[in-house]
Amino acid sequence: MNTLPYYRAIGKEIEIFEHSYKNKIPFLLKGPTGTGKSRFIEFMAHKLDKKLITISCHEETSSTDLIGRYIIKGAETIWLDGPLTTAIKEGAIIYLDEIAEARPDVIVAIHSLTDHRRELFIDKLGITLKAHQDFMLVASFNPGYQKGFKELKPSTRQRFIATSFDYPEAKIEAEILVNETEIEIGVAKKLVNIATKIRNLTELGLAETVSTRLLVDAAKLIHSGLPKRLSVEVAVVEPLTDDLEVVEALKDLCNLMI
Incomplete structure (x- = not known):
């Protein structure tokens, strides 16, 4: 039996997702x-006892990758369902992570799945599949850096209900670190303080800032015995930037706080 993944709610997202699933509305x-x-x-799929299929989208992700393709097997040419087609047939939850990174034909392919039709046309087979009643389409994207062609169009966004995720408040983020890594609460609070400080340093021009994921990595290293300052350096500072001056500035800041 799979263990329910740890998740600390920071708002009404669990309730919203449950209603989204109940009403068969795509979730963004x-x-x-x-x-x-x-x-x-992952938490919601376990909670609802549904199979989860996750696709990490990138600039080469095409509709063929999701829907399926013909392959040669021995002397035969056979059709192989893609993950989206599988999810539609089995009634699984499919999660398109960073959907805005995928090629435009992916967006076109899912449009008929994200409205009242809930169906997928497979051009290569000449058939239209009706989605299983338990099928759900979930997607995510990062609006902070998406520009131009990577921005989701209004015509796509308005096919979903949407909820925003951000870094949790300090107390909750420290609780997450303790639950994820069994680190001491005092150390967890120091890590969160470091993250908060760096997140507020907008003048550094970082493409991404300190995520909770990076803090979890640092906490794991510290809990396993790696020195605190070195753990923060390799798990928090170095992944953020390759600019040597910024790296040194961040290291100095972290060394004062850890």
Whole structure:
């Protein structure tokens, strides 16, 4: 029996998701990386006892990757369902992580699944599949850095109900670190203070800031015995930037706080 993944709610997202599933409305998670979007979907899939299929979208992700393709097997050419088609048939939850990164044909392909039709046309087979009653489509994207062609169009966004994820308040974030890593609460609070300080340093021009995920990594290293300052350096500072001056500035800041 799979253990329910740990998830600490920071708002009404669990209730909203349950109603979204009940009413068969696609669900969109918005927010920066490392704020618990993927963990939340894993938690909800376990809570609802549904199979979860996750696709990490990137610039080469095409509709063929999701729907399926013909492959050669021995002397035969056979059709192989893609993850989206599988989810539609089995009534699974499919999670398109960072959907805005995928090619435009992916968005076109899912449009008929995200309205009252709840169906998928498979051009190569010449058939239209009606989604299983338990099927649910979930997607996420990071609106903080998406620009131009990577922005989700209003015509796509308005096919979902949406909720925003952000970094939790300090007390909750410290609780998350303790539950995830069994680190001492005092150390957890120091890590959260470091993250909060860096998140507020907008003048550094970081493409991404300190995520809860990075803090969990640092806490794990500290809990396993790696020195605190070194743990913060390799798990928090170095992943954020390659600018040597910024790295040194962040290291100095963290060394004063840990």
